[in-house]
Amino acid sequence: MNQHLIRLQKDELRFIDGSTLGPSFEAIQSFALDDTLCTKIGKMESPTTIRTWVHHNTIVLGIQDTRLPNLENGIKYLNNHGYKAIVRNSGGLAVVLDEGVLNISILFPEAERKLQINDGYETMYALIQDMFSDLTNKIVAKEIVGSYCPGDFDLSIDGKKFAGISQRRIRKGVAVQIYLCISESGSERASIIKNFYEIAINNNDTSINYPSILPNTMASLSELLSMNLTITDVMKRLLQSLIKLTPNLIPDSLHGDEIDLYNHHLERMIDRNKELAILQNE
Known part of the structure; x- marks a missing residue:
């Protein structure tokens, strides 16, 4: 077994599924959920948790994106193309969420082991590799220049990015989040973000180095693996990987004082x- 997956080897794992809640389930709820769980898990008051989430036609902006010089027109462009924009409570830059994008959060306590900054990223990377090990051994973690929200832990196949990993730490709790572009066109998603930045920057000088997006650097897993994958297919793969790690995968939701904190x-x-x-x- 991959050494990084050992972090998820437990007597039981809590599993909270938000992948089928529909368009009324909004992305701001997901980020509030992860902050809630991260806080409780960091205090060792809640167990290690895996959470899945899908949101419809939402552009999630990073804090740096709110400093774009022509943000208002950029938001109008997104709205006119059927997307709602929200800003998350962490760094990074704009990403696309829609019905073909599955998000997975791994939330665990920092106190469990001495965690280096990359350990959370490596754990998520190992999980994704395991989920698709029967289909490919070509998933690579490295920055894909020209993609949206680029970073060292972009996941790609043959140089085309299909996923990005982020990490948030709150009071000794760690939340590692990934978006997986499962279906539809990765380059069309990238074109939306490319156009957004061009409008929101509007040829102004900026103190922040926003990415120059090349849409053909991005693709969905369905495109990369030449098969019609669905969110349901990938959820099954996730559950199969998690069941290998624990004898007790416990479906759950928030309860008790977690609800107040949420x-x-x-x-x-x-x-x-x-x-x-x-x-x-709004």
């Missing part, structure tokens, strides 16, 4: 997004 984090996310909500006339 409401607190949700209010913080709503406050963070008030300016964007005004721009979108």
Whole structure:
């Protein structure tokens, strides 16, 4: 077994599935959920948790994106193309979420072992490799220049990115999040972000180095593996990988004081997004 997957080898793993909740389940709820779980897990008051989530036609902006000089027109462009924009409570840059994108969060305590900064990334990378090991051994983690939200742990096949991994730490809790482009066109998603940046920058000088996006650097797993994968297919693969790691995979939801803490984090996310909500006339 990959050494990084050993971190998920436990007597039981908590599993919270938000992949089928539909368009009323909004991305700000997911980020509030992960902050809630990260806080509780960091205090060793909740167990290590795997969470899945799907959101419809949402562009998730990083904090740096809110400094774009012509952000209002960029948001109008997104809205006109059927996308809602939100800003997450962490770094990174804009990414696309839609019905063909599966997000997975791994949430575990920092106190469990001495964690280096890359350990969370490596754990997620190992999990994705395991999920698709019967289909390919060509998944690589390295920055794909020309992709949106580029980073050292972009996941790609033959140089085309299909996933990006981010990490957030709160009071000794670690949340590692990945978006997996499962179906439809990866380059069309990238074109949306490319056009957004071009409009929102509008040839102005910026203090932040926003990516110059080349849409053909991105693809979905369905395109890369030449097969019609669905969210359901990939969920099955995830569950199969997790069952190999634990004798007890426990479906669950928030309960007890987790719910109160979630409401607190949700209010913080709503406050963070008030300016964007005004721009979108919500």
